[in-house]
Amino acid sequence: MSAPPAQPIAPADARxxxxxxxTTTLFHHDKPAWLFLAPFAIFYVLFLIWPxxxxxxxxxxxxxxxxxxxxxxxxxxxxxEMLTKDEFWSAMxxxxxxxxxxxxxxxxxxxxxxxxxxxxxxxxxxxxxVFFVPFILxxxxxxxxxxxxxxxxxxxxxxxxxWLGFDAPRPVLGTxxxxxxxxxxxxxxxxxxxxxxxxLAALQDVPRETYEAAxxxxxxxxxxxxxxxxxxxxxxxxxxxxxQIIASxxxxxxxxxxxxxxxxxSTQVALGLITNTAFTDFRVGAASxxxxxxxxxxxxxxxxxxxxxxxxxxx
Amino acid sequence: MxxxxxxxxxxxxxxxxxxxxxxxxxxxPKAKEGSGAFNIIAGVFVGFFALLWxxxxxxxxxxxxxPNPTAALGAEAILRDTNPTLESYMTxxxxxxxxxWYLASAITSVVTVVLTVLFASMAAYPLSRLxxxxxxxxxxxxILGIMVPGQVLIxxxxxxxxxxxxxxxxWAVIFPQVPAVIAVFVFKQxxxxxxxxxxxxxxxxxxxxxxxxxxxxxxxxxxxVAAMAVLTFVGVWNNLLLPxxxxxxxxxxxxxxxxxTVQGSYGQRVADIQASAILGCLPLVVLxxxxxxxxxxxxxxxxxxx
Numbered sequence: 001m002s003a004p005p006a007q008p009i010a011p012a013d014a015r016x017x018x019x020x021x022x023t024t025t026l027f028h029h030d031k032p033a034w035l036f037l038a039p040f041a042i043f044y045v046l047f048l049i050w051p052x053x054x055x056x057x058x059x060x061x062x063x064x065x066x067x068x069x070x071x072x073x074x075x076x077x078x079x080x081e082m083l084t085k086d087e088f089w090s091a092m093x094x095x096x097x098x099x100x101x102x103x104x105x106x107x108x109x110x111x112x113x114x115x116x117x118x119x120x121x122x123x124x125x126x127x128x129x130v131f132f133v134p135f136i137l138x139x140x141x142x143x144x145x146x147x148x149x150x151x152x153x154x155x156x157x158x159x160x161x162x163w164l165g166f167d168a169p170r171p172v173l174g175t176x177x178x179x180x181x182x183x184x185x186x187x188x189x190x191x192x193x194x195x196x197x198x199x200l201a202a203l204q205d206v207p208r209e210t211y212e213a214a215x216x217x218x219x220x221x222x223x224x225x226x227x228x229x230x231x232x233x234x235x236x237x238x239x240x241x242x243x244q245i246i247a248s249x250x251x252x253x254x255x256x257x258x259x260x261x262x263x264x265x266s267t268q269v270a271l272g273l274i275t276n277t278a279f280t281d282f283r284v285g286a287a288s289x290x291x292x293x294x295x296x297x298x299x300x301x302x303x304x305x306x307x308x309x310x311x312x313x314x315x
Numbered sequence: 316m317x318x319x320x321x322x323x324x325x326x327x328x329x330x331x332x333x334x335x336x337x338x339x340x341x342x343x344p345k346a347k348e349g350s351g352a353f354n355i356i357a358g359v360f361v362g363f364f365a366l367l368w369x370x371x372x373x374x375x376x377x378x379x380x381x382p383n384p385t386a387a388l389g390a391e392a393i394l395r396d397t398n399p400t401l402e403s404y405m406t407x408x409x410x411x412x413x414x415x416w417y418l419a420s421a422i423t424s425v426v427t428v429v430l431t432v433l434f435a436s437m438a439a440y441p442l443s444r445l446x447x448x449x450x451x452x453x454x455x456x457x458i459l460g461i462m463v464p465g466q467v468l469i470x471x472x473x474x475x476x477x478x479x480x481x482x483x484x485x486w487a488v489i490f491p492q493v494p495a496v497i498a499v500f501v502f503k504q505x506x507x508x509x510x511x512x513x514x515x516x517x518x519x520x521x522x523x524x525x526x527x528x529x530x531x532x533x534x535x536x537x538x539x540v541a542a543m544a545v546l547t548f549v550g551v552w553n554n555l556l557l558p559x560x561x562x563x564x565x566x567x568x569x570x571x572x573x574x575x576t577v578q579g580s581y582g583q584r585v586a587d588i589q590a591s592a593i594l595g596c597l598p599l600v601v602l603x604x605x606x607x608x609x610x611x612x613x614x615x616x617x618x619x620x621x
Contacts, residue, residue: 032524033447040438043430043494044456048463051471058471065474113364116357130365132611134372136603137596138553140574144592145375147578148585154389156374189371194614201615221353250466253555257575271466271556278470279560287470295467302462 055295059288066282078289088290090265091273094180098255098269099248101184102191107240109188110195115229117196118203119211119221128200132193139190143257146186147173150258173259176266183254183267190254191247195240202236203229242305249298270294379403379590386585403590413594415566416573421598423488423558423569424551430493431547432540439502440528444514460496466556473560487561488569492551497617498543505539506532542613545606549599570595 059078062071082088117127134142149156152171161169172182206228214224252271255261261268261276268276274294278287378386380399385392407413441447442454468491476487513535514527522530533540555571562568568576574595581588603610 028447029441029445029524030447030449033441033445034449036437036441036445036524036528037453040434040494040499043434043490044460044496046475047472047491048460048465048468048494048496051468051475052463054471054475055468058474063474109364113361116361119354119357120361127361127365128611129607130368133600133603134368135614136549136553136599136610138571138574138599139555140553140571141375141592141596144574144578144588145371148378148589149371149374151389154391156370156390159390159394189368197611197615221357246464250464252466253571256555256559271469274467275469275556275560278473284470284474291467291470295464298464298467299462302464306458306462 052295055288055291058285059292061285063284063288064282065278065284071285074285078286079293081286082289082293087265087268087273091268091270094267095249095251095269097180098184098187098251099245101181102187102248103241103244105184105188106192106195106244107237110192110199110240111233111237113192114196114199114203115225118200128197131196134190135193137190139253140257142186142190143254146182146189147258150182174263176263179259179263179267183258186258187251187254195244198236198240199233202233206232238308239305242301246298246301249294249301375589375593379586379593381586383584383586386589387583403584403586404594406587407591407594412573413591416568416570416595417598419485419558419562419567420552420569423485424548426485427489427492427551428544428547430489431495431498432544434493435495435498435543436502436533436536436540437528438499439506440524440532442499443503443506444511445524457496457499460494461500465491469556469560472557476561482561483564483567485567488551488554488558491557492547492554495547498547501543501613501617502536502539505536509535538609541606542609542616545602545610546613546617548602549610552599 058070060074060076062074062077063069064071113127113131117124120127150172152158152174157172158169170178172178210228211224214228215221219227250271251269252275255267255269255272259267261272270290271294274287274290277283277290378393380401380403381393381396382398382400382402385396442450472491473482476482476491481487481490509532513531517527517531552569553571554569555575558569558572559575562572565576574591577588577591581591
């Protein structure tokens, strides 16, 4: 601050830059820039880039977890095996099923809660805490809580069902057709806070006067929501839906903790199949092929999002 | 729609928010009546769901405070129990496993937070302030990195850690979680918004880039450092997949991995199981109480980026 305030920027830079640098272009700082980037870049290469490449390589080999080295070359055999295997398609279907069960309620409920809470003049903070706190809890805590809510015959859900007049309600996690719904319910309770916060943040960007003015003009609350709120939230909705789909495709924790893929294989999901193939059957090559397939699905969805966002920005 | 939003604010400034101005009165009572009823219905609706949302947490707490034999009888017995006891918590503290889990989770979370925040903010600094060759490629790699689903890489990461002998060490949990690309973007965006005058003055005084980063940029970035630190901490604390497979030594288990074993090993001790679930998330709840705003703003910020 002791320096003369009116000092122009360029001379300051030129003074410290070496004569050689000065002659090249507009103050390039290659060396310091890369030194700052280096620590992160090393971790990025070692734990993101290289695993991705290694996963693709091993997917073409008969790699095993119990022997070192890549093993014999397998060509496309691992892919052929996965793509023709019922287990793989059923795991993909269960993953999709979970996505279909969770995404619509997670988006719609979060949307409705956020719109209604945003209209409140008092108590917003309280609702925020109530809906958001489960989101920061570990999946292990969530799963233990819901596992015992779903306890067959004498758990909390069974008790409520008996009060409501159902006799002998079926065990949620023990019935193949219900188990995934049980996992979805726990997940909705767990993660709705994330979408709720995103919607609330978007809503808070809309000036309150807009609504007050619309209300002065005689617009009913429903009209305000229909013609002001919903159009303004369309961008957030796209974002929330895409993030939610990607998160759902990566589901593992709740299934592992609540049903371990059962009963039978009725809740076995993609990541469950991948980890089983690698850590139970020791077949790393086959597991890598399945990983690559899941990887591609997720990357395509993520790339579509990047593209739409970019085109929106330039449009 | 456009005319509605553009038009009305102007009129509002004429009337005043109080609504006392005469022209507003003709419209207002009708609208107000409708929205009054709407607000009540909305309040009841959200209130109902909020209560519903509280049930699982309260149920876990209630169960954990019930004696084990009573809790094993089922929901009705738990509901009827009127002798809350901390016995389950005492049992867990005495048994000691939970202390090991806390230690493992605390060490891995804190070290990952320090490395992630330091390295991500360092990487963000040249991206925000310096011109250098390869900048475009770095950006491209960053955008790619955001899209990569880390969990799907569990198999190669496991093999890689095995190859260098890091399995069953805390490093196996720490290292793979350090390259959080999203953190670089969040830091960069924050740095972009900081005024550049101080740095220019420092440059004139002969300060190097490291001093500018460390003594000017970072002190100005305390809010975002706190937000990123807390969010990273929560993420690492809650991670199940990675420690589940890279740690098989029970001594090193983190909280989620430990909790994954209690269902089998505690059997009918339902109250103990719920107490361990609650103890496992207690540090996060405390963190939330202290950093509520940072966490919520951070989640809203990273969400819109990621």
